[in-house]
Amino acid sequence: DGNRTRRGGGGERGFSLLELIMVLVILAAAVAVSYPSFTRGSAAVALRAAGRDVLNTFRHAREKAVTEQTGLHLAIDRERGELVLADAAGRETGRYTLPGEVEIERLALGDREIHDGGMVVRFLPNGSFEEARVVLKSRTGARLSIISDPGQGGARIEPGPPEVFP
DSSP, X not given: OOSOOOSTTOOOOSOOHHHHHHHHHHHHHHHHHHHHHHHHHHHHHXXXXXXXXXXXXXXXXXXXXXXXXXXXXXXXXXXXTEEEEEETTOOEXXXXXXXXXXXXXXEEETTEEEOSSEEEXXXXXXXXXXXXXXXXXXXXXXXXXXXXXXXXXXXXXXXSSOSSOO
C-alpha cells in the first residue's frame, strides 16, 4: 500500500524547505528593520565617549597647570579632530584624537566663534583658563557641546548644540 507507515509513534522529523525559507525571510526582515537602530546606538556611544574624553582633556589640562605651576596650551584642530596639550615652551605633554565617527563641528573661544582651523585654550598656574566651546557631531547628526566655564571653575557637557552660539 502507498501509505506511509509510522513506527513506534515517531513520525517524520525535521523541517520542510518551505519552513526553513520562511524562517530565513523573517530573520532577514528583522535584521533589516533593526540595523539602523544598532548603528545609531553605536554612533551615540562613540559620541558620548568622545565627549567625556574631551571633557577629561580640559580637566587634565587645568589640573596639570595647577599641579606643575606652569602655563599650558590646549590646541584643538578641527580638521584633524585632535586635541594637543603643550607646555609654554611648546613641548607636547598629551594628545587625544577623536574616533573616526565623531567630528568637531564648531569651536568658540570666549564669545568669538572660530570658523577656520582650530583654536588654543590657555590654562594658567593659578587655575584660571579661557572660556571655550567645542561642539562634537556624530555621523548620524547627533551633537554634544563641551564647555569650559571659568566662572564655575571647570568644564561640562551639554547635550545637543548650544541654543545661542556663542
